[in-house]
Amino acid sequence: MTGGPLEGIRVLEVAMYGFVPSAGGVLADWGADVVKVEHAVHGDPQRGLRQTGRMRVEGDPNPNFEHANRGKRSIGLDISAPEGREVLYELAKRSDVFLTSFLPGHRGRFGIDVDDIRAVNPKIIYARGSALGPRGPEAARGGYDMTAFWSRAGTAASITPPDVDGVIGPPGPAYGDTISGTNLAGGIAAALVRLGRTGEPSVVDVSLLGSGLWSLGHGVALSAHLGEPMEAPETGAHGSTANPLVGLYRTSDGRYLSLVMLQAAKFWADVCRHLDRPDLIDDPRFATGELIAANTEQAVEILREVIATRTLAEWAERLATLSGPWAPVQDSLQVIDDAQVRANEYMVRAGGLKLAASPVQFDVRGHEPAPAPGFAAQTEEVLLESGLTWERIIELKTTGAVT
Numbered sequence: 001m002t003g004g005p006l007e008g009i010r011v012l013e014v015a016m017y018g019f020v021p022s023a024g025g026v027l028a029d030w031g032a033d034v035v036k037v038e039h040a041v042h043g044d045p046q047r048g049l050r051q052t053g054r055m056r057v058e059g060d061p062n063p064n065f066e067h068a069n070r071g072k073r074s075i076g077l078d079i080s081a082p083e084g085r086e087v088l089y090e091l092a093k094r095s096d097v098f099l100t101s102f103l104p105g106h107r108g109r110f111g112i113d114v115d116d117i118r119a120v121n122p123k124i125i126y127a128r129g130s131a132l133g134p135r136g137p138e139a140a141r142g143g144y145d146m147t148a149f150w151s152r153a154g155t156a157a158s159i160t161p162p163d164v165d166g167v168i169g170p171p172g173p174a175y176g177d178t179i180s181g182t183n184l185a186g187g188i189a190a191a192l193v194r195l196g197r198t199g200e201p202s203v204v205d206v207s208l209l210g211s212g213l214w215s216l217g218h219g220v221a222l223s224a225h226l227g228e229p230m231e232a233p234e235t236g237a238h239g240s241t242a243n244p245l246v247g248l249y250r251t252s253d254g255r256y257l258s259l260v261m262l263q264a265a266k267f268w269a270d271v272c273r274h275l276d277r278p279d280l281i282d283d284p285r286f287a288t289g290e291l292i293a294a295n296t297e298q299a300v301e302i303l304r305e306v307i308a309t310r311t312l313a314e315w316a317e318r319l320a321t322l323s324g325p326w327a328p329v330q331d332s333l334q335v336i337d338d339a340q341v342r343a344n345e346y347m348v349r350a351g352g353l354k355l356a357a358s359p360v361q362f363d364v365r366g367h368e369p370a371p372a373p374g375f376a377a378q379t380e381e382v383l384l385e386s387g388l389t390w391e392r393i394i395e396l397k398t399t400g401a402v403t
Contacts, residue, residue: 004031005362009192012095013037013072014079014088014112016044018174019145019208020101020129021068022181027097027188028071029358029369034099035091035382036069036373040078040403043375044069052173061353061371067174068181069372070350075383076376076403079110083401088112089120090386096195097125097188104140114203125191127204129184134205145208149176153212158219158230161237172332180211182359244292244299245271245324255312261324265289274322275306376403 009032013024021036021044028034038044049064050057057064078084092098098117100107107113107128114126128134131143132152143152150156150170160168170176184206191202213220219230233239239247245261245268261267265288272280280286280302285295292299307315312328319326330338336354341347345366348357357366379402383393396402 004029004367006189006192007031009033009097010095011035011097011099011188012088012091013099015099015101015129017046017101017144018068018177019180020099020184021046022174022178023127023129023184023188023206024072024099024181025068025070025369026182026185026358026360027099029367030185030189030360030362032097034072035095035378036072036074037077037079037088037091038074038375038403040076040084040376040400043074043076047375061351063353063355064173066350066353066372067355068177070355070369071371072373073378073382074373074376075379077379078401079112081399081401083396083399085111087383087386087388087396087402089117090388091382092117092121092124094386095121095124096192097127099127099184099188101129103130103142118201123195123199123201125188125195125201125204127184127188127191127206129180130205130207132209133207143208145174145176145180146170148208149180149212149215153209154216154220154230155212158216159232161232161235163234176208176212176215179215180206180208183211183214185358238296238300240296242293242296244296244303247300248329249304249307251310251312251315252308253311253313256329257307257312257315257319258327258329259324260326263289264292267324268292270323274319275303277302277306379403 006027009027011024011027011032011034013021013034014037015021015024024034024036036044044065046068047062047065050062052064077087079088098112100112102110102112104113117124117126130139131148132138132141146169151167156167156169160166184204187204187206191204195201223229238244243262243264245259245264247259249257249259251257261271268286269281272278284291286292286299310318316328335341336347345361346357347354348366348368349355350369351371353371355369361367380393383402384390393402
């Protein structure tokens, strides 16, 4: 992203899979130069991920890797070898941010913990993503978004209806990873501001568990206050027991409208006009907000019958002037063609792929990221920039320290 707010910031990423690399992808979207350090032989294991649920990718480009690694440069480096660590330290000297997903034991073993990196660059921001946080008896345990973000942080149980046998899983791959990665990118940006103002570098921590708890934070606050867990309604239940204008309604073609009008009395008349049921405006059962709430069940049945008479496309045209909030329920393919998504450049092209844009825009414009790098595609380029000579690079390649 030329001219992005982080242009000139150098990020050294030693991370794998989805969570922490997605933070690097966001930073690259914001203009940072992100150098991804990959295993000298195998690269990031995420490159080999082909099957996610029922969806399988053959060949390249692979969206499973591209999503989190857009816009970076890649080098292959064996940081278990002394020569490889020397190269890493040279890169760290010239970086503003060190970004890692490695567990504490591995950080110590490979000499990339906070003290190791600060020894060569005292002013570097050290950012790490973990499953369960940097403190506590399980700080050294690993995890994925399904375990730490979705299951342990409360969403899985809270979203599963009581009549469902089992537990509802995340809506898509890397769901908690991507949310947590954006949190980590924001923390790094704040640390860069602090560094610029005070000269003090930060250690930035974001975990999947903490991000999952924050994502469910409103519900968790209610549970903490009331002493009871959130419970999902039974399958097929209307969204609200006291407001017919908050819930899901099925259309004649099997699609759904989502209505969320928290002030039912304010919007009731407008909804009735748009549904061609002006007779309901003066219906004594719905004359006030209190009566609408008391007669929600009857109102829901009426609205269900009316909305079931037209297709989603027909309702979308008719409800275009409705003053209250509503939306079509869309899947991951349908949303790509949403007019608002296109108008706001929420889908971007990176190489030959369409990808979801990272959610922050600057100066009312989108951006078109570069594609994710090929494995170790910029090794020589990055090492030459760090001051190594061609002769030294050839020596390192001969030993296998770099790829």
